[in-house]
Structures are given as C-alpha cells and as structure tokens.
Amino acid sequence: MESAGKLLEQKIRDVEENKNIKVYTDGEVKEVLGFLGNFIAALKTRESEEVEIKVGSVVVATGFDLFDPREIPRYGYGKFDDVYTALEFERMNLEGKILLKNGQSPKSVAIIHCVGREKKGYCSGVCCSYSLKFARYLKARLADVKVTSLYSELSLPGKAYQKFYEETKGMGVDFIRAKEIEIEEKAIKYRTEDGKEQNLPVDMVILAPAIQPSSDASKLAKMLKISRDGNGFFTEEHEKLGPVSTSMEGIFIAGCAQGPKNVVDSIVQGEAVAGRILSSLIPGKKLEPEVRTAEISEALCIGCQTCLEVCAYGAIYFDELKRVSVVNEVLCRGCGNCVASCPSGAASLKHFTTTQIHQEVVEALR
Ligand code: SF4
Ligand code: SF4
Secondary structure: OOOHHHHHHHHHHHHHHOOOOOOOOOOEEEEEEEEOOEEEEEEEOOOOOEEEEEEOOEEEOOOEEEOOHHHOHHHOOOOOOOEEEHHHHHHHHHOOOOOOOOOOOOOEEEEEEEEOHHHHOOOOOOHHHHHHHHHHHHHHHOOOOEEEEEEOOOOOOOOOHHHHHHHHHHOOOEEEEOEEEEEEOOEEEEEOOOOOEEEEEOOEEEEEEOEEEOOOHHHHHHHHOOOEOOOOOEOOOEOOOEOOEOOOOOEEEOHHHOOOOOHHHHHHHHHHHHHHHHHHOOOOOOOOOOOOOEEEOOOOOOOOOHHHHHOOOOOEEEEOOOOEEEEOOOOOOOOOHHHHHOOOOOEEEOOOOHHHHHHHHHHHHO
C-alpha cells in the first residue's frame, strides 16, 4: 500500500514551491465580495495581518471534522486509556509507534466501524475501507497481533474493495457484525446478529467516527451566500448536472465540503473544478452575464427592502440617497423572487414582464 502521508508530503511541497500559488495557512477569511471573474476576499493572516486578494473564482474545499465519540459515552473515548480515534491511530502509525499507554505493544486490537453513523443519519462511506487499511498496518507492524473489526454494515463499493476485503480476511482479521457495542476497561461487550451477548478482551480500540461538516461551514455559507443540505454539507447546484458548482456563479465546492468522500473522489472533484474555472475564465474572453435579470423601477419603488431579504444571491442593494433598491445585474440569477415579493410592482424580470406573460397566456389560449 502506498503511504498517503508520503503522497501528501510531495503534493504540499509542489504547491508551496509553485510561483503561481500563494498559500496562507492558519488564516481566516473575513469577507468575500463580488462575482465570477471579480471576487475580492479579505483575509486575516496567522500574523494578524489584513490582506485583500482579487480572484476570479472561489473554491470551497474546507474538508470535514470527525464526529466526536464522546457524544456516545458507551464507546469509552476519553474515559479509558488506549481507546483512539482513527485520526489518532493514523498519526501513531505515521510515527511508527503503535504502542499502548504503558509503552507495550498491543496483543489484540479492535476496530469499531460506524461510530456516530446512526446519530448522523448517513454512512460516511470511507470508514470501512480505511479500517481494512488499519487492520493491514497492524498485521504488518505487529507480529501475532489479533485484529477484530466490529461493524454494523460493511460498505465497500467499487471494483477494488471487495478483493481488498477478502485479502484482509485472508490475513487473519476477524470481521463481526455487532450491535449494542459497549467498551469497558480492556474489553468490548456487544451483541451478535442473533442477539447473543459476547465479551471480547482487547488491549487497544480504534474508533472509526463519522465524517461531519467542518465547524465553520455555517459561517462560510452565510458569507458566500451558498446553501447547505440538512446534514450541514455545502450543496451542489445539481446532483448530476452541476456536481461541483453552487447556486453562486464562480463559487465551486470540492471534496468533503460537499459530503463525505474518499481521496480519489476528492481529487476527481478538484480536477473537475479546475476544468470548470479554466473553461469559464479565459483571458481576453468577455463574460456573458445572465440576460434574464431583474430590474427595479425607481419611480415605483417604495423602499420597503423586502426584495433584499428574499434575494438568495445578494444581488440587490439599497441606495440610501435615493431610498430605492437597485439590482446588481452581474449577481442576479433571474430567479424572480424579488418580483414575486415586491408589494409595489417596482421589480420586474427583463423579458418576463407582466404584459409579456399575459400576452403569452392569451396566445396559448387562442
Ligand atoms: S420590494 Fe419592491 S418596493 Fe420594496 S424595496 Fe424592493 S423593489 Fe422597492
Ligand atoms: S431575480 Fe432573483 S437573483 Fe435577481 S435580484 Fe431578484 S431575487 Fe435576486
């Protein structure tokens, strides 16, 4: 197995050494304004310096957080020594020290899949495959270690994983479908499929927690005016036809920011985003704005600002001097919300005026 850590080290070096890429780590995005081809992002750097950068597109690739197993006390995380999350175990393995708190090598290890799956209400889709990888790390590094995988459902899609699973089983790893798992001091209590209570003595437990949206996803969604799904992940424009674009033109999503996924799928999404940006921002080519945009009649607008509240794209601003609302045509997506909500009939959609629609209906009924 190729080490993901080594692959990443090289990629990080490539990015840092690329003269066309400026990297800010540990910075904070304070504000993003603008539209496709003309965004301005205000950042606060690690050194508390305020920086403004001009960009043509924005890619939200904010990754994920791991579900905190402390939310389910029966997993014993934080209570018993030698109960680790997958991330902690991965670090341990990278450092080449798979050891118990007392400094000894574990003789038996249990890997618990699906931690938090029920609570979150979805399968993260990657925990089973990386749990197989962990089992193989353990078998390769520790002679005679007993490894048991406890799962509620095994999710191993794709052409390679079934073979990987069979091979892992062939290495002597036990796979048990278990429910009501409860971790105790140096043992695991669980029920088998037919309801029998079992007790499995183990030295070390590795928990594979669910993938959840990153903690600042809600703040970022508000700032960028993009939507999130019921689980809190950023929503794509269309599941099949726009899997990496968002409701805001020029803002894209990639990787686990959009939903749990593995490294390969994240790379594919990243490449798709790069392709979309390169094909929409061509040097020298004029951007064509949406033709069906809203317009507001200054004479009819009563300044109630209802339209500002209903515009999901932030395309309307209020002119304090004239006391009327104004549409930014570059941002407007022609959804018609402002037209439907305007109490004075001041907002209308170009090429979709009431007279035009009325005439269309008349012609259709003729
Ligand atoms: S809802 Fe209509 S009247 Fe009210 S501010 Fe907007 S355009 Fe003007
Ligand atoms: S048509 Fe939709 S996007 Fe355009 S200004 Fe009105 S509410 Fe905003």
